[in-house]
Amino acid sequence: EVQLVESGGGLVQPGGSLRLSCAASGFTFSSYWMSWVRQAPGKGLEWVANIKQDGSEKYYVDSVKGRFTISRDNAKNSLYLQMNSLRAEDTAVYYCARDGAVVHDYWGQGTLVTVSS
Amino acid sequence: DIQMTQSPSTLSASVGDRVTITCRASQSISSWLAWYQQKPGKAPKLLIYKASSLESGVPSRFSGSGSGTEFTLTISSLQPDDFATYYCQQYNSYSRFTFGPGTKVDIK
Numbered sequence: 001e002v003q004l005v006e007s008g009g010g011l012v013q014p015g016g017s018l019r020l021s022c023a024a025s026g027f028t029f030s031s032y033w034m035s036w037v038r039q040a041p042g043k044g045l046e047w048v049a050n051i052k053q054d055g056s057e058k059y060y061v062d063s064v065k066g067r068f069t070i071s072r073d074n075a076k077n078s079l080y081l082q083m084n085s086l087r088a089e090d091t092a093v094y095y096c097a098r099d100g101a102v103v104h105d106y107w108g109q110g111t112l113v114t115v116s117s
Numbered sequence: 118d119i120q121m122t123q124s125p126s127t128l129s130a131s132v133g134d135r136v137t138i139t140c141r142a143s144q145s146i147s148s149w150l151a152w153y154q155q156k157p158g159k160a161p162k163l164l165i166y167k168a169s170s171l172e173s174g175v176p177s178r179f180s181g182s183g184s185g186t187e188f189t190l191t192i193s194s195l196q197p198d199d200f201a202t203y204y205c206q207q208y209n210s211y212s213r214f215t216f217g218p219g220t221k222v223d224i225k
Contacts, residue, residue: 033211037161045153045161045204047214059212095160102208103151105172107160 002026002106004096009111016086016115022079022096022108030054030074033099036081038092039110046092049081050099064090086115119143119207121217129225136192138220140205145185149209152181152190155219156201164203165190192222200224 008020020036035050049060049070058070069082079096093112097104120143130136140150148168153161163172165181168188178193192199205217 035214044219045155045206045216047206047216050211050214052211057211099211101166102149102211103163103166103206104153104161105163105166107162109160 002098004098004106004108006094006096006108006111009094009113011114011116012086013117014087014115017082017084018086018113020081020083020094020096020111020113024077024079024096024098027098027106029072029077033102034072034079035097035099035104036070036079037095037097037104037107038090038113039095040089040092043092048094051079083113086113088115091115118213119146119209119215121205121207121215123203123205123217123220125220126218127221127223129223130195131225132195132197134195134225136195136199136222138190138203138205138222140183140188140190140217142186142188142207146207146209148184149207150181150183150188151206151208152179153204153206154199154201155204161204195222 003025005023036048051058051070067085071080093110095110096108098106122141150168152165155161169181180191202219202221204219
């Protein structure tokens, strides 16, 4: 059974940093692109970033470029999102998702990031 | 950037109704369109990919159609479990994904 479990969310002050993790199991992690998708409270879905199987390609939504960094450790079956210079508008539930044939075919349960003073 | 719109934003329907949601892209995305269902407090669930391909395990009452810039998601006979928010998403490359704003299907 495919499982994706996010962790690392919490309350952080504006300008602060946070690192999210996603532990993957039930599939060959190193064979898939992986994505982070977020959802602000009461709002729609926004794709944030993704990373190729070997980490050689990474893409970001414009609003997080230069502030967020996606990475992965295939030996640990783990995906990460380093978030720096956080802003109030980054407040959201952050989901880890597997990119099967490009679409997000499996999702984690999400972790809440709140940016507030 | 490709922009996605959905209509209606909210849809009130009854169990057994046929429901259609429309998604439009600001430029052609061929058939690179997915549909997701999300219930409150839960992660989204993939329903349809490549505009009309049903994800494994998804009931056959769900169907998708369209290509280019206009797409539809149809639920042939609405069931109690289908009351949720539905999002379309374009994925014409790995470098950019865009979701539509969502359509909430609620009980009439």
